[in-house]
Amino acid sequence: MISQLSWKIGGQQGEGVESTDRIFSTALNRLGYYLYGYRHFSSRIKGGHTNNKIRISTTPMRAISDDLDILVAFDQESIDLNAHELRSGGVVVADAKFNPTLPEGIDARLFAVPITSIAEELGTSLMKNMVASGASWALLGLPLEVFNKAVEEEFGRKGAAIVEKNVEAVKRGSEYVLELAGGPLEDFRLEEADGKQKLFAIGNENIGLGCIAAGCRLMSAYPITPASEIMEYLIKKLPKFGGTVVQTEDEIAAATMAIGANYAGVRTMTASAGPGLSLMMEAIGLAGMTETPLVIVDTQRGGPSTGLPTKQEQSDLNAMVYGTHGEIPKIVIAPASIEDCFYDTVEAFNLSEQYQVPVIIMTDLQLSLGKQSCEELDYDQIRIERGKLVKEAPEIEEKALFQRYELTADGVSPRVLPGVKHGIHHVTGVEHDETGRPSENARNRQLMMDKRLGKLAKLEIRDALRVDAPHEAPELLIIGMGSTGGTIDEARARLEKGGRKTNHITIRQIHPFPTDLLTPYLERAERVLVIENNATAQLANQIKMHAGHGEKIRNLLKYDGTPFLPSEVYQACKELN
Secondary structure (H helix, E strand, O other): OEEEEEEEEEEEEOOOOHHHHHHHHHHHHHHHHHHEEEEEEOOOOOOOOEEEEEEEEEOOOOOOOOOOOEEEEHHHHHHHHHHEEEEEEEEEEHHHHHOOOOOOOOOOEEEEEHHHHHHHOOOOHHHHHHHHHHHHHHHEEEEEHHHHHHHHHHHHHOOOOHHHHHHHHHHHHHHHHHHHOOOOHHHEEEEEOOOOOOEOHHHHHHHOOOOOOOOEEEEEEEOOOOOOHHHHHHHHHHHHHHHHEEEOOOOHHHHHHHHHHOOOOOOEEEEEOHHHHHHHHHHHHHHHOOHHHOOEEEEEOEEOOEEEEEOOOOOHHHHHHHHHOOOOOEEEEEEHHHHHHHHHHHHOOOOOOOOOOOEEEEEEEEHHHHHHHEEEOOOOHOOOOOOOOEEEOOOOOOOOOOOOOOOOOOOOOOOOOOOOOOOOOOOOOOOOOEEEEEOOOOHHHHHHHHHHHHHHOOOOOOEEEEEEOOOOOEEEEEEEEEEHHHHHHHOOOOHHHHOOOEEEEEEEEEOOOOOHHHHHHHHHEEEEEEEOOOOHHHHHHHHHHHHOOOOOOOEEEEEOOOOHHHHHHHHHHHHHH
């Protein structure tokens, strides 16, 4: 028996690939397996090759696998594009309709199943996804009743007749492939899972859940891949908590609406990807100048311009840190796991109000859309911190104004909501004095700049660095961000087996940069390898600029639209001098 297995389904977009993956993984989740998914899809609604890959394990893991055990193919293109991933002795379950063949040199077993024909016999070719699912499930020797339960949950709202037909499609696919194979494949039998159902979600859903837990009651946003799922999740959930989602005409409106709502006291956020973030830059500057809380999620994708809207990249770091004109304080944090997506979202709202600054949550497509098992969330950790929010302003002289931008020792001024007695003040995007009145006085300008920029001098978020450093003086320190952490961990495990001493740090506080925390680890390492999905080494350059040690730092960059594989990281580390 084996402890983990990798399964992939491929076909044309709009052909049922995603629903097949969803039901297959839901059934595995019911059995208690840990899952990690990666979805390759085109930037169009229908047509173009798409595939979903799921890694199944009895123990936690946070990376896609190097190889593939089972490929389910709806067309020959899926075999031609993905067969190279198959391990020796792997399996292809393909629709007999297109007379499938394996590319030369591929050592795999091919089972041609009349997937489309069976579905058409049952009434519609749309059910071919259930025939294919049943076939691959049967090869694993897993209990069919668990799969049928997932089918019932998927199609139950369409009525008992539809459920019954889909269950029959699963059965027919299962029976056919078992006759071809002579029964379940013994070398593909998974060890029994713990039976505990895990939360199974994408990062965007956990961000949405974090918004609700943080007290967010308004999302203003414009749809864009790969951020739209946050909006879709909150459209369904926020009304249950007295909140709402407003689809704006563009990202500029989304950001300015969020600023206005936050000024009024409603916790509000927006979410976008790189192109939308570019449009928000002037509004982010307004939030910085008016010291209005603002939470933005940037789910990075391939750029520039429209770029690769459905592919992996981590190339917005410089834009998030430096994008606005002028100089304002802002916070950029980078979740490194699906659990982080939840907890960091709550923290982002608190930080934004405590420091009265824009906070950008930096994710990437793989972390945002890769569906995976998640440890149970601890809601007892949730705290709502609203900073220096004044509910009752002190009495002031007639015609005097509230000192909304008062010069304070920590740089954070008292904040008052509209309508609070004695709280009237000016709000403007131009430079201003302590009451908000416009001012071009040179001395005032310097004081206000120093006040704003000094707010974050001692900022340190929860787990600013996620450190796994068993060695005092490692041969190699590997540094990453976002979704790369699990991949690095797997590569390190192989390196350590080979006798290589390695430490691993994931940087989660991107700005202000945690120089003091990182420097000691850089000093003790012989070599440093920084891993990131971009072409210009944006994270490595931040490290060099803030912490130095450029002579030690090497880069592993990937910008072809796909995530890192453990083997790629392992090989790069092994070859590093």
